[in-house]
Amino acid sequence: MAMKRLVLPLKRSRDSQNAPIEATPLTASGRPERTSGGVRHAWQRATASLLVLIALVLLPSLFDLLFGDSADFQLHRVTLILILAIAALAQNLLTGYAAQPSLGNAAFFGVSAYLLAWLNSDLQQPYWLAVLIALLACALLGLIVGGPALSVSGAHLAIATLGLVVLTGSLLTLWDTSAGRQSYELTALPEALGDDRVLYYLVLTLTALVFFGAFQLLRSRIGRAWIALRDSEVAAAACGVALTRYKLLAFVVSAVLTGLAGVLYATWGTTATASMSSVDQTIAFLTMIVVGGAGSLSGSLLGALFVGLVPLLLGELPDPLTLGPLQLPIATLTTGIYGVLLLLALIFFPGGLSAIFSRGGRLAQGEGGKP
Amino acid sequence: MSDEWQTAPQEAEAHQPRTLLEVQGLTVRFGGLVAVADLDLRVEEGEIFALVGPNGAGKTTVLNCISGFVRPSSGSIRLAGQDLLALGTERRAALGIGRTFQNGQLFSSMTVLENLLVGRHSRLRAGLFQSLLPIGPARREEAAARQRAREVLAWLGLESYADRLVATLPAGLQKLVGVARALAGEPRLLLLDEPAAGVPLREVAALADQLRRWNAELGLTLLLIEHNMEVVQAVAQRICVLNYGRKLAEGEPATVLREPAVLEAYLGREEEIDAREEGEVSDHAAG
Numbered sequence: 088m089a090m091k092r093l094v095l096p097l098k099r100s101r102d103s104q105n106a107p108i109e110a111t112p113l114t115a116s117g118r119p120e121r122t123s124g125g126v127r128h129a130w131q132r133a134t135a136s137l138l139v140l141i142a143l144v145l146l147p148s149l150f151d152l153l154f155g156d157s158a159d160f161q162l163h164r165v166t167l168i169l170i171l172a173i174a175a176l177a178q179n180l181l182t183g184y185a186a187q188p189s190l191g192n193a194a195f196f197g198v199s200a201y202l203l204a205w206l207n208s209d210l211q212q213p214y215w216l217a218v219l220i221a222l223l224a225c226a227l228l229g230l231i232v233g234g235p236a237l238s239v240s241g242a243h244l245a246i247a248t249l250g251l252v253v254l255t256g257s258l259l260t261l262w263d264t265s266a267g268r269q270s271y272e273l274t275a276l277p278e279a280l281g282d283d284r285v286l287y288y289l290v291l292t293l294t295a296l297v298f299f300g301a302f303q304l305l306r307s308r309i310g311r312a313w314i315a316l317r318d319s320e321v322a323a324a325a326c327g328v329a330l331t332r333y334k335l336l337a338f339v340v341s342a343v344l345t346g347l348a349g350v351l352y353a354t355w356g357t358t359a360t361a362s363m364s365s366v367d368q369t370i371a372f373l374t375m376i377v378v379g380g381a382g383s384l385s386g387s388l389l390g391a392l393f394v395g396l397v398p399l400l401l402g403e404l405p406d407p408l409t410l411g412p413l414q415l416p417i418a419t420l421t422t423g424i425y426g427v428l429l430l431l432a433l434i435f436f437p438g439g440l441s442a443i444f445s446r447g448g449r450l451a452q453g454e455g456g457k458p
Numbered sequence: 459m460s461d462e463w464q465t466a467p468q469e470a471e472a473h474q475p476r477t478l479l480e481v482q483g484l485t486v487r488f489g490g491l492v493a494v495a496d497l498d499l500r501v502e503e504g505e506i507f508a509l510v511g512p513n514g515a516g517k518t519t520v521l522n523c524i525s526g527f528v529r530p531s532s533g534s535i536r537l538a539g540q541d542l543l544a545l546g547t548e549r550r551a552a553l554g555i556g557r558t559f560q561n562g563q564l565f566s567s568m569t570v571l572e573n574l575l576v577g578r579h580s581r582l583r584a585g586l587f588q589s590l591l592p593i594g595p596a597r598r599e600e601a602a603a604r605q606r607a608r609e610v611l612a613w614l615g616l617e618s619y620a621d622r623l624v625a626t627l628p629a630g631l632q633k634l635v636g637v638a639r640a641l642a643g644e645p646r647l648l649l650l651d652e653p654a655a656g657v658p659l660r661e662v663a664a665l666a667d668q669l670r671r672w673n674a675e676l677g678l679t680l681l682l683i684e685h686n687m688e689v690v691q692a693v694a695q696r697i698c699v700l701n702y703g704r705k706l707a708e709g710e711p712a713t714v715l716r717e718p719a720v721l722e723a724y725l726g727r728e729e730e731i732d733a734r735e736e737g738e739v740s741d742h743a744a745g
Binding site: 300303307308314317325327328336382 | 525526546547551552556557559564567568572581582586589590591592600639640643
């Protein structure tokens with residue numbers, strides 16, 4: 088058991104320069120302080136997640152009590168927030184964890200919705216088959232686009248992927264125009280999904296599964312590899328992480344999840360519009376992770392809640408809003424508000440809402456806050 | 459305690475010493491600058507080999523060529539007979555090349571234990587779909603990897619820091635975590651970039667003891683770059699002195715460090731050395 092008295096030569100103590108040449112013995116009694124990652128922390132998180140899930144499961148009943156006849160209408164609005172949470176998570180895995188500043192997710196958001204509309208409404212394919220094909224198409228498209236896109240980095244990647252969004256949006260608009268329609272209506276959806284409650288529980292189940300999967304993934308070699316290449320690419324490579332492969336994997340996983348959010352969004356609104364692949368949509372995705380908290384699962388949910396509430400609240404206003412001589416379309420106003428939120432969050436709380444909450448939690452426990 | 463966690467040094471000792479790393483005719487040019495010129499190196503299995511030389515001599519460049527961060531202009535590098543140059547950095551890590559960095563390069567948002575788990579990355583196999591599940595082979599593999607990482611931490615006396623965020627540790631401990639991360643991958647060859655840099659003078663002797671211990675108890679081959687001659691003389695069985703990218707001398711430290719050419723390289727040209735120092739740091743800090 089000689090190891091127990093192992094001396095650490097590298098322990099520093101600045102205030103004892105004249106001490107004899109003797110390293111500080113450091114045993115298990117060295118009493119280092121606990122921080123995050125500890126067992127207690129993990130239990131707290133699991134409990135909090137479970138409570139949120141239970142609350143969401145009981146939400147329809149609560150709405151019955153609160154809103155009476157308009158409960159289903161209100162539930163329909165909450166469903167949108169859950170769908171956005173999947174899109175936020177997708178962007179967060181790619182940008183907040185794997186550190187790829189890609190702005191291309193809105194392309195997959197629109198493409199999957201249009202594919203669903205085309206397969207389900209025009210080609211009369213079963214809904215779930217159409218969803219599956221749309222998701223596979225997103226994976227394939229992510230693979231095809233991701234390879235060349237990820238060979239550039241930083242600002243170049245952001246610009247290239249934003250180009251992808253604009254291109255996709257134009258193509259979808261072209262398709263709409265040549266087919267002589269304003270937007271692509273989903274006319275053959277399964278009847279059950281017309282029920283707001285069924286749709287809510289379906290979306291809740293999928294969102295919960297996606298978040299649980301992401302939670303597991305981030306605690307596996309794959310999620311750690313993403314975080315590692317965010318923290319230090321050279322060290323990640325030296326540890327055996329194949330950088331290009333893992334960046335591409337993050338891109339494809341993100342594309343598929345965004346695709347899932349896209350088909351759910353189209354189902355929710357019974358229509359697919361070209362504006363799903365637009366710069367405005369990209370800004371909404373970005374706002375969700377920046378305001379919610381980049382590199383945080385709970386941040387994805389909080390960001391979606393925040394971003395989902397803005398159009399809900401603005402929806403109460405007349406469209407276009409008249410301010411003196413100004414005629415403001417609500418959609419423009421929404422994006423403008425996202426822009427302001429994005430700026431404010433980046434300047435004043437870079438960690439987003441989740442960091443504010445967890446700092447508050449730590450302060451409450453007397454552990455001191457570390458920004 | 460230590461016998462729980464050992465690679466297979468006994469096997470290596472049973473055989474004649476054999477070459478683990480073989481560098482031949484290595485030349486690296488950065489534009490017009492020849493950083494390394496026609497260098498031959500041979501590191502035997504189980505030895506401690508030090509690469510020394512004034513700043514700007516090309517030591518870090520050699521290390522980066524072995525890791526795969528720098529592609530040499532010509533020459534060959536082999537690990538146990540296998541050509542490395544065709545392989546990416548991550549494949550070389552999987553073959554058993556561990557590495558520490560002069561500036562740490564730790565995963566600062568992770569805990570100490572998680573850093574070690576990334577260090578074990580190439581020894582884990584779990585795929586995407588397995589990793590999504592709370593049970594199954596991926597979780598069993600994960601549990602075993604955590605156990606192994608804790609053993610490495612215990613062996614280095616770091617077990618009580620396992621759940622600490624790396625960013626909250628003092629610099630000296632961070633350095634040791636860098637070594638622990640490399641050891642978690644169970645390398646055959648560990649590349650150490652200036653292990654004594656930033657270590658207080660009075661602790662240098664203890665550091666040398668540590669290096670010898672890793673070498674002896676794990677049967678680990680060490681290739682280190684070091685400026686501190688006290689450490690080099692205390693630990694290295696053989697050294698190679700580089701100057702302006704060329705090999706100046708090679709052999710046992712006691713002999714080599716007395717050669718006139720080596721003394722001149724170290725003592726005679728301090729002004730030039732200072733002038734080139736900046737260049738090397740900025741060139742190679744990022745790898």
